[in-house]
Amino acid sequence: MRLAILGTRGIPARYGGFETFAEELALRLVARGTEVTVYCEANGTDQPREYRGIRLVHIPATACGPLTTVLFDLRCLWHARNSYDVVYMLGYGAAPFCLIPQVWGTDVWLNVDGIEWARGKWNSAAKLYFKMMEWLSTWVPDRIIADADGIRAHLESRHRLSSPCSVIPYGAPVAVVPPDASLLRKWNLEPGGYYLVVARIEPENHVREIIEGYRAHETQIPLVVVGNHMVTTDYARKLRPLAGSRVRLVGGVYDREELRALRYHARACFHGHSVGGTNPSLLEALGCGSLIIAHDNIFNREVVGDIGFYFSSSSTIPALLKGVESLTAPEKAALAGKARARIREKYDWGAIAEQYLDLIEMHCGERRGDVLLSGAIPAEKKAGISAGLGRRNLT
Structure with a gap:
C-alpha cells in the first residue's frame, strides 16, 4: 500500500498541527508496513529524501499571496497523480484539484480540518471561496475524514455528503515525566504561578x-499569552495595548520542550478556539494534565468533556478563575489525572494509527473487489459483490 500525505509544509514537524499529525501518523504507518510519502515545501537548502523510513518529496512553493498554499497543493496533487494507491490531502483549500489523481485512478482522502470560512481574518471573497471549497470537499474525494464528531455534524447540517465520512481525531502525547521547570526562567515564571494562553492572535x-x-x-497571578502579537492585523494592533505587568505578551514559542513546560506548569490553560474540530494545542494541554478553561462550543466540549471549565464571554471568566483558585491540591491532582487518562483513552497516537490502518485494509479490500468485478464473472454475481464492496456504501 502506497500512501502520500499532502497539505503540510513538511516534516520533521516545525510549524503547526498538520505537520505534527503527518509525522506522528506516518511514522506509525511505516512501522506497520505501509509505504508513506510526505510532500514538503522545498526550501532550497536541507531537502533530505527520507526521514526515519518516510519518503519525502520537496515541491517549490511560489509566493502568490493568499493563493500560495492553493498553488502549492495543486503542484503536489499533480506530482502525486499516478504514483500512489491513496493520496491523503490535509485541508480543503484545493478541493476541486483532488480530481487530478482520480483521473489517473488514484483514490483521494481529504481531511476537512476546521470551518475555514468562519475565521475572522478572511474577507468576504475569501469566505465565499472557502464555503465553496467546503461544499466541494463533501463530494470530490473518495473519502472525507473529519477530526471530530462536531465537524461531521457541521458538514451534514450544511451539505448532502456524497462521499463517505470517517471520524478520526488527532493525537497527543502524555507527559509522564514533568518537564524541566528551569525552562520557565526565560520568562521569569514559577510553576503554578501563571495562567497560559497558546493561540494565534485571531478573533475566533x-x-x-x-x-x-x-x-x-x-489576582496577581500573571496571564502569559503565547502567540505572535506583532502580526499586522487590526485585531493584534488593538490587543497590544492590553499588555502590562499582569498580561504578558511573550510572542511565539516554537520549541516543543519549552511549550510542554509552559503548559505543564501553568495554574490553568485557557483555550479560546471556536472554529476547529479536535485542536492539537488543546490535546497537548490535556496530555500535560493542565486545568482547562475553554470557550464553550461543541468542539471543545467533545475533547474536554466534564473535566474542564467553560466560558461563553469575558464576563463569565472571573467566576471561573475564582473556582480554579479555590481548588485543593487533591482536587487539582484528580483533574490532572483525568485529563491525561482522557488522552490515553481517546487521543492516543497508536490507536489513531490503528484506525487509519483499518481504512487502508478496507481500501485494499475494495481494490481486490474491483479486480474481481472486472473479470469474467456472471452479471448477477457482479451485482452482489458490488453491493457488498461498493466504495460509496462504506463508512
Whole structure:
C-alpha cells in the first residue's frame, strides 16, 4: 500500500498541527508496513529524501499571496497523480484539484480540518471561496475524514455528503515525566504561578475576551499569552495595548520542550478556539494534565468533556478563575489525572494509527473487489459483490 500525505509544509514537524499529525501518523504507518510519502515545501537548502523510513518529496512553493498554499497543493496533487494507491490531502483549500489523481485512478482522502470560512481574518471573497471549497470537499474525494464528531455534524447540517465520512481525531502525547521547570526562567515564571494562553492572535480564538475577563478578576497571578502579537492585523494592533505587568505578551514559542513546560506548569490553560474540530494545542494541554478553561462550543466540549471549565464571554471568566483558585491540591491532582487518562483513552497516537490502518485494509479490500468485478464473472454475481464492496456504501 502506497500512501502520500499532502497539505503540510513538511516534516520533521516545525510549524503547526498538520505537520505534527503527518509525522506522528506516518511514522506509525511505516512501522506497520505501509509505504508513506510526505510532500514538503522545498526550501532550497536541507531537502533530505527520507526521514526515519518516510519518503519525502520537496515541491517549490511560489509566493502568490493568499493563493500560495492553493498553488502549492495543486503542484503536489499533480506530482502525486499516478504514483500512489491513496493520496491523503490535509485541508480543503484545493478541493476541486483532488480530481487530478482520480483521473489517473488514484483514490483521494481529504481531511476537512476546521470551518475555514468562519475565521475572522478572511474577507468576504475569501469566505465565499472557502464555503465553496467546503461544499466541494463533501463530494470530490473518495473519502472525507473529519477530526471530530462536531465537524461531521457541521458538514451534514450544511451539505448532502456524497462521499463517505470517517471520524478520526488527532493525537497527543502524555507527559509522564514533568518537564524541566528551569525552562520557565526565560520568562521569569514559577510553576503554578501563571495562567497560559497558546493561540494565534485571531478573533475566533477569543484572545481579547480571555484577556478582558482575566483583567476583571483581582489576582496577581500573571496571564502569559503565547502567540505572535506583532502580526499586522487590526485585531493584534488593538490587543497590544492590553499588555502590562499582569498580561504578558511573550510572542511565539516554537520549541516543543519549552511549550510542554509552559503548559505543564501553568495554574490553568485557557483555550479560546471556536472554529476547529479536535485542536492539537488543546490535546497537548490535556496530555500535560493542565486545568482547562475553554470557550464553550461543541468542539471543545467533545475533547474536554466534564473535566474542564467553560466560558461563553469575558464576563463569565472571573467566576471561573475564582473556582480554579479555590481548588485543593487533591482536587487539582484528580483533574490532572483525568485529563491525561482522557488522552490515553481517546487521543492516543497508536490507536489513531490503528484506525487509519483499518481504512487502508478496507481500501485494499475494495481494490481486490474491483479486480474481481472486472473479470469474467456472471452479471448477477457482479451485482452482489458490488453491493457488498461498493466504495460509496462504506463508512
